[in-house]
Amino acid sequence: MHKDKTTTPIILVQAASRAWSGAPDWCMNEIDGRPVVAITIENGLKEFPNADIRIIAPEFDRGGRLDDLPSMFPDNTISVYYGFDASPLGRMIAALEGLEDDTLVLRVDGLHFGWLPKHGASMLESAKQNNLDCMKMPDDFPIQLTSDVYRLSALKKVSAMLSELPDAGIFKIHPKFFMFKNTDNFKSAHYTDYPHVADSWLKTCRKIAEGVYVEGRMLVGKNEGIKAGDQLTFHYELALDFITPQAEILDCACGPGYGARMLAGKATSVIAADLDAETVKNAAAASENPDNLFFQTADATALDFADNSFDAVTSFETVEHVDPVPYFAEMYRVLQPGGFLILSTPQNSLGHIPVNSQHRREFSIDEITELASRYFDIHKIIGIKQGRVIFPDDSKGQNTFMVCQKPE
Structure with missing residues (x-):
């Protein structure tokens, strides 16, 4: 039987050992012997057990701890792509090579262990029905609970447009905002009719965060960072x-x-x-x-x-x-x-x-x-x-x- 791509999506998980400031990234902090990014992946698999999950990481992480993630989920489809240290946009496009331009994908940051996959499923369906290039949560929604939806053709279009612009680094990190800014070229929308987020889930995430938000990113200035982020x-x-x-x-x-x-x-x-x-x-x-x-x-x-x-x-x-x-x-x-x-x-x-x-x-x-x-x-x-x-x-x-x- 043909599987609906909305219920078995491709999920891009952005992860790295180093934050944009140059300090260690919290997504690699360990909770019960696993990096935080593994909890983010596990959270997605509860809603999408058959998802094709592709970890997209900078080239400097090749051969490191992220290599171990697929073996943590032997019954699932997990892979790791490395490349483009300063451009998550470049990573996204390269990791989707060979797919049809019309493909819709979910993207979640590896640190967003509290993301709500049901929101992701609704956004994928809305993007499909309304022919959207990008859909995201409201800008002031708790960042750790968010995911985004992108159309591959739109990502390629962003990349082509940015190649003609000076100082495009920030949008290579956050291409969704380039799409929202350029309404003549992209059709984007915020997901505003999301269901109520229970206090119990916020409290659960807060408890997990006790082992996540520790010294790391605040060490900015001691390592060489990437200014655009x-x-x-x-x-x-x-x-x-x-x-x-x-x-x-x-x-x-x-x-x-x-x-x-x-x-x-x-x-x-x-x-x-x-x-x-x-x-x-x-x-x-x-x-x-x-x-x-x-x-x-x-x-x-x-x-x-x-x-x-x-x-x-x-x-x-x-x-x-x-x-x-x-x-x-x-x-x-x-x-x-x-x-x-x-x-x-x-x-x-x-x-x-x-x-x-x-x-x-x-x-x-x-x-x-x-x-x-x-x-x-x-x-x-x-x-x-x-x-x-x-x-x-x-x-x-x-x-x-x-x-x-x-x-x-």
Whole structure:
């Protein structure tokens, strides 16, 4: 009997040992002796037991841990393709060689262990019925629960169009956003009528995440990354537009200090602060620290600085870890009137139970705007779709970058 391609799809699982920042990728962290990407595959097989699953990995991972994945699922069709270190788009097309151009495929990130295959099945069916080139979840849906649908002919068309464009790297990583941006050339849609996501599933994913989101990606700056996908550094690059050479800055929750060093290249002085004493010690030990950069421990909700001490505070991927009320109060207190609080935080329409177990709460764009507006005027909001992808005048995304100004 002929099998319906919608119920036995090709699933591309994007995996790598190294994140775009250059740090170890969380998808290779082990849960019960298996890498996280194996849980992602297993999750898909529950809905699609006969799926043709093709792991697409960069060439630098050939001969590594990903080679072991097919043997973990001996009764299923699992293969690994290696190639195109900086271009998941190139990997996708190459891994689908020989298939008809009209083929629809599901793609899921290896780190998205909580993805919802039933959503994937619905998107495949909708893409088939509506002749779509791409379908994805809403931009602010919890990223760990997402998958995307692509038509092979559309991927090839994206590749051809990008070959004629400068600085196309971000769309080689995230081709779906190129399709959504170019409505004259591609037919794309968001999957908005998805069924309710149970709190029980969010809690299950959060429990799994306790072994997933550990030290790794925050080691950015210690390894050679691929700039087109490095969102952590992108936050600081965006912030530099709001920093003057005369500014005295607090970089709150500075981590390893890579961003504080960027800021110190423009500002008069930078205090880089973090709650963890060992993190501060390691950051301060870096040999390339300039003379106008100072490290110390500090609590973002109870800062040991005088009122009106700083012209700007940068605080990236911080507010989701703490109680937001004292956090915003402290940011307001230590800033000069007219000073900027420049922050980023995951954007999540279901953030009441964040999958990332290190986060207390994640915020929709409306929720974080309401919290910040209690103290600040909102100067600018950017919705970062993924990586470094932004659309002007569109605040929805996987990450919120926000510039807040203390009233004069």
